[in-house]
Amino acid sequence: MVLEKLGNSLKETLSKIAKSMFVDEKLINELIKDIQRALLQADVNVKLVFDLTSKIKDRIKKEDSIKGLTKKEQLINIVYEELVNFLGKEAYKIELKEKPFKIMLVGLFGSGKTTTTGKLAKFFTKRGHKVALVGLDIHRPAAMEQIEQIASQAKVPVFLNKVEKDPVKIWRQYKDEYKKYDVLIIDTAGRDALSKDLIKEIETINKEIQPNENLLVISADIGQAAQKQAQQFHDSCHVTGVIATKMDGTAKAGGALSACAVTQAPIKFIGVGEKIDDLEQFNPSGFVGRLLGMGDLEALLEKAKEAITEEEAEDLGKRLLKGDFTLIDLYEQMEAMSKMGPLSKVMEMIPGFGQIKMPKEALQVQEGKLKQWKIIMQSMTKEELEDPDEVIDSSRIDRIAKGSGISAATVRELIKQYRQSKKMIKMMKGSGDINKMMKKFQGKLPKGMGM
Numbered sequence: 001m002v003l004e005k006l007g008n009s010l011k012e013t014l015s016k017i018a019k020s021m022f023v024d025e026k027l028i029n030e031l032i033k034d035i036q037r038a039l040l041q042a043d044v045n046v047k048l049v050f051d052l053t054s055k056i057k058d059r060i061k062k063e064d065s066i067k068g069l070t071k072k073e074q075l076i077n078i079v080y081e082e083l084v085n086f087l088g089k090e091a092y093k094i095e096l097k098e099k100p101f102k103i104m105l106v107g108l109f110g111s112g113k114t115t116t117t118g119k120l121a122k123f124f125t126k127r128g129h130k131v132a133l134v135g136l137d138i139h140r141p142a143a144m145e146q147i148e149q150i151a152s153q154a155k156v157p158v159f160l161n162k163v164e165k166d167p168v169k170i171w172r173q174y175k176d177e178y179k180k181y182d183v184l185i186i187d188t189a190g191r192d193a194l195s196k197d198l199i200k201e202i203e204t205i206n207k208e209i210q211p212n213e214n215l216l217v218i219s220a221d222i223g224q225a226a227q228k229q230a231q232q233f234h235d236s237c238h239v240t241g242v243i244a245t246k247m248d249g250t251a252k253a254g255g256a257l258s259a260c261a262v263t264q265a266p267i268k269f270i271g272v273g274e275k276i277d278d279l280e281q282f283n284p285s286g287f288v289g290r291l292l293g294m295g296d297l298e299a300l301l302e303k304a305k306e307a308i309t310e311e312e313a314e315d316l317g318k319r320l321l322k323g324d325f326t327l328i329d330l331y332e333q334m335e336a337m338s339k340m341g342p343l344s345k346v347m348e349m350i351p352g353f354g355q356i357k358m359p360k361e362a363l364q365v366q367e368g369k370l371k372q373w374k375i376i377m378q379s380m381t382k383e384e385l386e387d388p389d390e391v392i393d394s395s396r397i398d399r400i401a402k403g404s405g406i407s408a409a410t411v412r413e414l415i416k417q418y419r420q421s422k423k424m425i426k427m428m429k430g431s432g433d434i435n436k437m438m439k440k441f442q443g444k445l446p447k448g449m450g451m
């Protein structure tokens with residue numbers, strides 16, 4: 001998998017969000033740091049990294065919550081969307097508007113041009129087009145033999161000349177043949193660096209052939225240096241797009257991709273291996289989706305949805321203090337706790353309650369019990385739910401037990417739990433010294449019960 005390491009660290013970061021209890025400043029700062037670290041390790045340019053993360057931060061701050069999305073889902077979404085934008089946003093499709101449609105490959109020595117002619121031939125053949133290669137690399141020894149071999153692998157014809165030293169002449173030699181094909185893929189010679197000599201050669205061929213696409217082939221292992229190369233080629237040879245090769249073999253691919261994305265030359269394909277099928281059309285959203293693991297991303301969003309939101313917790317805390325504490329409140333509170341763990345988190349949100357340390361075992365609710373309570377509560381009337389203390393007597397308890405199919409003892413247990421919680425909340429409200437009160441109460445907390 002391309003950029004596996006980057007993908008893994010980003011996945012880890014996002015799952016940290018999904019697992020965390022609240023979206024707060026601390027979590028956001030941690031998230032930003034994690035993303036920065038992951039991208040820098042993938043050789044992404046420092047400035048680009050900071051631009052990206054400050055964009056993410058801005059959006060998190062500015063954007064109102066979106067209906068149907070929790071704060072955490074929204075956060076994961078923002079990271080995903082910004083990573084897609086970062087890599088160019090749009091997927092460029094090559095439309096074959098003309099026959100023959102001429103695609104010329106340019107680039108430095110060893111960047112993967114000749115290999116890519118074969119990959120592109122296979123790509124378009126598979127889509128039902130008639131393809132031929134044209135070999136115009138007159139510099140590299142054995143270049144003609146190499147493209148011959150590649151053409152036979154791709155099962156397409158190749159036009160070349162093993163003795164001619166002028167690429168324009170080779171091109172003209174087969175002019176009458178070209179109209180039989182839908183797509184012509186033209187291989188050219190490279191140099192060690194972008195030299196005047198190379199620019200001139202590309203310009204001359206350009207003028208003669210007038211390709212529909214002039215694609216720059218860049219090896220991704222040069223990392224962020226790809227930006228300079230893409231820009232230089234774009235400025236001097238009018239490239240229409242980039243093919244980033246060797247994405248499979250380098251941890252620096254993130255640098256190459258992001259660097260090219262900021263030039264005027266969009267990435268159109270990526271090479272992901274040495275074999276003829278190892279070519280992909282570049283699509284930023286698909287790429288990021290795979291990088292983060294689309295299935296994983298969905299699972300993360302699911303997980304983010306489950307846990308309680310900051311607002312919900314705050315709301316719950318306030319309601320507890322207001323005092324109209326009903327059985328439904330008790331249930332909701334138990335349910336929330338079973339999802340999010342410590343009630344102490346809820347307490348932290350209430351001014352003055354932050355310093356209270358609750359015993360851990362007191363805050364755990366057993367899942368099975370919670371289910372029974374729910375069933376019991378479904379057999380209660382509205383009146384009973386809202387004010388159990390006033391209205392529930394033993395005859396009602398028997399009725400509820402029968403109706404719910406759960407033992408009267410369990411119903412009693414629920415009522416008892418409710419009474420104790422309510423009492424404690426009253427005490428909390430009445431007490432000036434919360435810490436002292438908590439100490440007094442810690443010994444009295446019923447097993448399996450918080451508050």
Ligand code: GDP
Binds near residue numbers: 110247
């Ligand atoms: P050219 O000089 O630009 O024509 O480059 P070549 O096509 O001759 O390729 C140079 C080397 O890079 C060859 O050994 C290729 O097998 C290798 N190569 C090209 N594309 C890829 C790729 O996407 N992944 C990997 N791993 N190797 C590649």
Ligand code: MG
Binds near residue numbers: 113115188
């Ligand atoms: Mg070559």
